[in-house]
Amino acid sequence: MDHTGITTLGALRESDWVDRSVKDELRDNLMQRMRAGAELFPGIVGFDQTVIPALERAILAGHDIILLGERGQAKTRLIRRLVDLLDAYSPTVEGCEINDSPFRPVCAFCLHLIDEEGDLTPIRWVPPEARYGEKLATPDTAVADLIGDVDPIKVAEGRYLSDQLTIHYGLVPRSHRGIFSINELPDLPTRIQVSLLNVLEERDIQIRGYRVSLPLDILLIASANPEDYTNRGRIITPLKDRFGSEVRTHYPMTINDEIMIMEQESTPPPAGVSIEVPEFLKEILAEFTHAVRNSSHVNQRSGVSVRFSIANLETIVASAVRRALRTGSGQAVARIADLPSVLLASMGRVEFEVFEEGREMDVLRRLLAQAVVEVFRDRSNGVDFAELIDLFDEGVIVESGDLTPAGSMLLEVGHLAVLAEFARRVGLAEESPDHLASVLDFAMEGLHLTRRLNKDAEAGSSVYGRS
Numbered sequence: 001m002d003h004t005g006i007t008t009l010g011a012l013r014e015s016d017w018v019d020r021s022v023k024d025e026l027r028d029n030l031m032q033r034m035r036a037g038a039e040l041f042p043g044i045v046g047f048d049q050t051v052i053p054a055l056e057r058a059i060l061a062g063h064d065i066i067l068l069g070e071r072g073q074a075k076t077r078l079i080r081r082l083v084d085l086l087d088a089y090s091p092t093v094e095g096c097e098i099n100d101s102p103f104r105p106v107c108a109f110c111l112h113l114i115d116e117e118g119d120l121t122p123i124r125w126v127p128p129e130a131r132y133g134e135k136l137a138t139p140d141t142a143v144a145d146l147i148g149d150v151d152p153i154k155v156a157e158g159r160y161l162s163d164q165l166t167i168h169y170g171l172v173p174r175s176h177r178g179i180f181s182i183n184e185l186p187d188l189p190t191r192i193q194v195s196l197l198n199v200l201e202e203r204d205i206q207i208r209g210y211r212v213s214l215p216l217d218i219l220l221i222a223s224a225n226p227e228d229y230t231n232r233g234r235i236i237t238p239l240k241d242r243f244g245s246e247v248r249t250h251y252p253m254t255i256n257d258e259i260m261i262m263e264q265e266s267t268p269p270p271a272g273v274s275i276e277v278p279e280f281l282k283e284i285l286a287e288f289t290h291a292v293r294n295s296s297h298v299n300q301r302s303g304v305s306v307r308f309s310i311a312n313l314e315t316i317v318a319s320a321v322r323r324a325l326r327t328g329s330g331q332a333v334a335r336i337a338d339l340p341s342v343l344l345a346s347m348g349r350v351e352f353e354v355f356e357e358g359r360e361m362d363v364l365r366r367l368l369a370q371a372v373v374e375v376f377r378d379r380s381n382g383v384d385f386a387e388l389i390d391l392f393d394e395g396v397i398v399e400s401g402d403l404t405p406a407g408s409m410l411l412e413v414g415h416l417a418v419l420a421e422f423a424r425r426v427g428l429a430e431e432s433p434d435h436l437a438s439v440l441d442f443a444m445e446g447l448h449l450t451r452r453l454n455k456d457a458e459a460g461s462s463v464y465g466r467s
Contacts (some may be wrong), residue, residue, distance in 0.1 A: 003125070004089050009102045010119025012091055019103040020219050022086075022131075022177050023062040029085045041081045043264065046075060046257035047249070051078070054247045059085070062218040063244025064200055066185070068229055073249040075223040079134075082221070086128035088176065095123035096167050098176040101126075106176070106214050131178030133171045144193045146170045147205050172199055172218070179219045184227035186235055193239050196220075199393040200242035200456045227301055238260045250294020251293060252306065256325050258286035261306050262313045273321050275332040277313065278438055280379055285312045285342070287371035292350060299351040299361045308349050312342045318400050325407040333434040335441040337400045337462070340370060369449055376446030377389060381425050385447060387418045392453060392466040397445060401461030406437035413440065 003017050020028065033040055034056070041052060055078070058065045067075045092099040093110045100110040102123050114121050137159065143149075147307055148170040172180055182188070198204050203216045214314040222243070228234050245467035253257040259282045269275040289309045292298055343364050352360050398412045410433055413419070420431060423439045444464040447453035456463045 003091070006091070007124075007440075008119060009093075009114065009117075009121040009123060012102055012123060013119065017091070020100055022179070022219055023059075025087060026082070026085045026176060026219065027062060029087070030056065031083075041084075044078055044081065045076070045264065046252045046254070047074075051247060051249050054245070055146070058245030058247060063431055064242065065222070065245050065247060066229070066240075066243040067221065067247050067249060068224060068226045068257065069223070069249030069306075070303030072253070072307050073270060074136040074260045074306070075249055076181075076183055078249070079179075079183075079221055079223065080132070082179055082219075083128045083132045086131055089125040089127060089321055090131065091123045091125055092177070094124045097200050098173045099126055099178065101177060103216070104217075106216075106247075121186075126275055131175070131182040132452075133175035133178065135180075136181055137182055137184045137192075139187060139189060141188060142191055143192060144168075144170060144314070146172050146192065147195050148173060156237075158422045172196075173205060173214060173216060176214070176216055177217045179221065182220070182222040185222040185224045189439045190236060195235050197238055197242065197363060200239070221465045229369060255283060255286045255290070258289060258306070258309055259283065261337055262286070262309045265306075265310045266313045266317070269317050269321060269332075273324055273332050274316055274330065275321060275324075275334075277320070277334045278426060278428055278435075279441075280314065280442060281334050281336075281338075281438075282313065283375045284339070284371050285309055285316070285376050288312070288342075288368050289415050290372050292364070295367060296364070297353055299353055302351040304350060308346065308453060315342050316361060316409075323403055326403050329384065329406065329434060331432060331434045333401070333406075333432075333438045335402075335438045336372070337402045337404065337441055339372075340460070341402065343368060353435060364378075373449045376442065376449065380422065380443075380446060383418065383422055385418055385443060385452070387420075387445070388413065388443060389452060391416075392464070393419075397463055397465040398440070399461055399463050400441050400444065404461065406433040409437045420444070 003012070003015055006012050006015055006017075036131050037437065040056070041047070044052070055065070066080065069075050071449055090099070091102055093102055093105065095113070096107060098107055100107055102114070103122065105111050105114055125212060135141070137438050148167050150166050151168040199218070200220055201218060205216070224235070226248070229240075252261060262282060262285065267419070286309060289304060289312070293300070293304045294307070298304065316334045319338035319341045320332040320334040323329070343361065346361060346364055349358075350364070398409055398414055400409060420437055422443055423431060423435060426439060426442065428435045428439060444453060444455075448455040448464060453464055454466060
């Protein structure tokens with residue numbers, strides 16, 4: 001039932017609206033969705049059997065939650081999706097700074113107003129997004145930011161310092177009856193962590209020595225890097241103890257999940273250009289990311305974010321679009337020749353071990369070649385490239401580069417049945433020059449990496465042959 005037409009406390013009392021704590025509200029709405037078989041966290045990929053069940057248990061238990069995971073593991077996105085479990089609208093006293101419940105007022109303003117107005121107390125309805133607060137923990141965060149401080153203007157108006165109405169509430173009290181998130185919790189200074197202890201347990205706050213009894217109704221959820229949280233002593237022990245549930249996130253476990261995230265999160269290509277990225281190239285980018293994550297040459301403590309994969313996909317799209325514009329082609333189909341641009345764009349997004357200093361590009365180049373080989377062997381299984389190799393044995397050479405027109409590549413090899421077969425094998429049903437050039441580029445690079453073809457690379461282009 002829609003209650004948003006109710007505008008006074010008296011009318012709200014006479015309605016069937018039920019006042020619940022925020023944790024009960026989240027739990028009830030979660031249970032309703034689970035019974036209906038509804039998707040709980042749309043847009044979150046790869047967590048269905050791991051992270052989401054743990055998060056469901058934490059909500060059903062009514063716990064405050066800490067999400068532990070490396071950078072780029074969708075922690076913030078997952079936290080923000082919890083807002084979807086709040087009611088569509090929730091009533092609060094008109095003019096209240098902390099979204100007080102009309103049935104359970106806690107701030108001095110609401111207590112005074114309801115005492116004076118009674119059932120005529122005006123109320124307003126707030127949407128879920130107005131009940132969510134977030135703070136990125138930084139070393140310069142102050143207690144006033146999170147908890148609050150005395151407002152000197154209100155004091156100057158004639159109120160006593162002991163008057164609760166002199167307080168300017170911080171982000172935590174303003175998230176009363178809602179969700180408050182602290183990202184990168186270990187970065188909070190120790191004195192700020194101490195200020196959260198009462199919020200999590202006793203549910204009250206203290207401001208400049210004046211104890212304000214505010215029984216805050218709040219779900220506190222934080223994120224942290226596992227190493228910072230468990231090993232470095234950057235979280236005070238009493239604060240750790242007050243989080244009821246610890247939920248571990250992770251990077252995509254499968255290539256398909258990595259590809260789904262890349263496709264979902266990448267920026268759309270510019271309008272006016274027909275762009276296609278063959279599936280085999282997306283697989284190569286996903287394999288490349290997984291290879292980097294598993295490499296002993298890369299500092300795994302810093303993690304390799306999914307943003308690494310997303311940015312790489314955007315880079316090869318941009319490279320293909322640039323080729324289409326420069327060569328006058330009406331179609332932009334990404335190729336293996338676009339992959340070197342990924343290496344250049346990846347350097348600043350990966351932290352290497354100290355002993356690899358000066359060899360970073362070689363490490364990435366080797367890992368990318370490893371990814372190309374993996375996908376080529378899988379996709380070319382059963383394909384006989386003898387027809388193509390025979391051409392190179394006869395002295396044919398083919399130049400490929402990020403600006404090489406499709407026509408000039410295909411002119412050297414002509415129409416080959418093996419290219420059409422390989423195109424179907426890699427999922428390219430269309431046999432336009434740009435599609436066939438992409439398939440030819442993949443075949444030549446795969447044959448080179450499996451030692452059946454030679455390649456000379458220089459000045460941004462590659463020349464394939466047998467000599």
